[in-house]
Structure formats: structure tokens, C-alpha cells
Amino acid sequence: MPDIDQNITIDVTGNTASIATDYTTSGVTNAHVQVVKLAFGNATTATRVTTTSALPVDIRTATATVGITGSVGGLGNFRVINGLSGSSTLPLVVSGTTSTSFTPVQINGAVQGVTNGVLVGVTGKVYLFDGQRIQGMTNGYPVEITGGRRLSSATDSVTVTGSVNFSGGRYMLQSTDSVRIYGASDGATVIPVSLRDANNAVLGTSGGALNVNLVNTVLGITANVSIGTLVGICQADQSVPLFVSGATAGPAVRVKGASTDDVSVSWSTTKPVTVSNVVTINDTNILSSVNNLDIPTIKSNTDEIVTISSTLSGSGVNAKIVDYLRPGTVHTGSWGLTAGTITTPNSSTLKTGVTLKAASSNSVDVMIKGNSVNSSFGFPLSPADVLFIETNNLNNISLFISTGSATVHYIAS
16 A cells, blocks of 8 residues: 655664655656755755745746736846837836935936937936036027026136126125226326325325324334434433443443432332442441440350451450350250160250260160261260260260160250
């Protein structure tokens, strides 16, 4: 009995697979016809036929007319020719669209009528590109243009030859128009001009020269001027000073009083005065006042009283110290020293100095140094020794021990 099931089971060595078929009794009688999905391509590719990847088909020569409905598209280059009706040629109509979403139909070459034939009719807008020339025919009808557009200065230029006459027109504006004028006598650019001032009065001339007034200007002017033998300088505003200075390469300016050489110098406010070079003061009143002056204190914080000159500008001046201010503060304390570390006391202002004493319990000598000495060497202060140092601050000294530990006591004023 024949197998009439829709599918045929094929042995695949232990596994099974089903192949879709249709069992038919006509055409291929009493046999399975396999259901196949189409694919196309060369020997190494297989593109499955889908609605987006259509099966490519060639239309071969047919004895009957092939009817096609729907949209037909062409790939590559192909020709479109008009049809034939008997012995007559049918026109091939090409038209654009008024919709802005489509590209208009472009025509290259000349567009013209046919002598004794049917003229080409154009409707809608016509665009000309690449500088096409439009002209009439010899002994024929000229091309007429109506409508058009206005000329634009940004894109158009017009050349006019011959005489031009104007009628009507408009007034020229200073902001937009300019006029070039030539002389009437010789056609050159020399034009007689009458100069006038702001009141429209003609500016005067003198001997063919133009009279000009210089107002508020700084110019280099060369002129022949006659000046009298007596020249004066005055200051209208007495509150403004009149500065007089000499030249660095010439003699100095000498200032002299009216009747004597004395000149009174004064100022409304205090001004600093600087005196350079050597100045000798020889005034009897000053010297007498200094000799009789009882000065109670020269300086309260004096390290050393320097020598006072016995003469001042050739005259003797006596000086006497009547009192000496003692320190009013005493500083006491002690410092614990660590081996290998330089100890410098905090700043404390002194009038006389400081007395140092090494503790009797110390087992090593303490080296006393200045605060700028970085070496371990110094003045040795043995246990229980006392040392006085004259200085104006505690931080001018430093202390150092190389081994062990030590204590140094101090009293200062």
C-alpha cells in the first residue's frame, strides 16, 4: 500500500527528520511533492526570498503582450521610447508636478518651436540654468517676455550707452547717493569754490592769501614777529604757583629779593625740606642755648655712650650725664639640656646681661655659644661654675652638651 501521508520520515542514522510534502493524485500521480522555500544566489550564497528580498526574474521574448499592474521600477540604465500606432508615432508626454516635495523635470539643450509644425507648449514655472540664451528667429517671430522680476544691485548689472534723458525720478539722499562734478570750462576736476563761514559770509582774502584763525590748537609755526624790549610775566590767579626752572645745560636761575639778597619763602602747610652737601651753622644764640641746656637723660636704653664732640661749628659745647636708669625687670629660671641638641632661650629684652650657673649635679660640661654658632664647641661651664654675659637679649646665647643631661640656672636684668 503506498504511503500517502503529508510528510516522509527519512532515517538519519539513529535520528529522524521530517520533510514537508503534499501528496497528489494528479500531475505527478500518487506521489509526494516536496514543499520547498525558494532562495537565490551563486554557488556560495543563498538569499531567502522574502517580501523585501524578491526573487529576480528576467522577462524573455513572448508572443503575447505581457500585462503588468502596480509599480514597475528599473535597475541600471534603460531606455524609454514612445509607442507606435500603425505608421504614426505617438507622443511621449513628460510632465512635472506642482508639489514642492518632488524635483522638477529638467531639460538640457535648446527649447524652440518647429517651423511649420506644432509649437512646444509650457505650463507652470520654467527655470533656465547654465546661462541659456533665448532669442527670436531671423525673419520670424521674436520671443516675447512678460512679467519677470525687478533688477537687484546684489546680482544684476546694467550697461547704458548713448545719451540718457531723465524725467520724473526722485531726490538724491545724502545717506545713499553720491555725485561726481567736473568743471564746465575745461572738463577737468578744477572747480571754482567760494569759501563761507557758519553764517554764510564769504571768507576774506588778503593779497591772494586765505585768512585763517588758529583756535585751541598746537602747531609748529614759523613766523617773523617783532617783540618789544620789555617783556613781563604775570600770574592772574595768585592761588596758582608760577614755576620757574633753569636748564640743565645752562646757568642756574638766581632768585633775589627786592632790596637785599634775602628771599622770604613760606607755604600754607608744612612741607619737608631736604638739604644736601655740607651745611655750616654758625649761630651764637643756638650755641649759647646748647651750652646752658641741662639735659637730664641722654638715652634710657644705651649699650654704650659714644664720645660727644667737644666742639660744634668751632664753639665749645659742654655735656654732662646726671643720671643712669637701672633695669626694672629681673628674669630667673633654668634650662634642662638634652645631649646633641642646641638649646636657645626665648626672646627676653635685657638692660645689663645674664648670669649663668651650671647645676652642681651635672656630670658633663655645658658649652656656652652665640645663637649663630652651629658647632658643638663653645665656652665650657663646669658643674657649679658661674658665668656673667653682658647682652641685651637672652636669645643671643645658646647652650649645648654632647652626652648625658644637664641643668643651667640663670638670673638676668
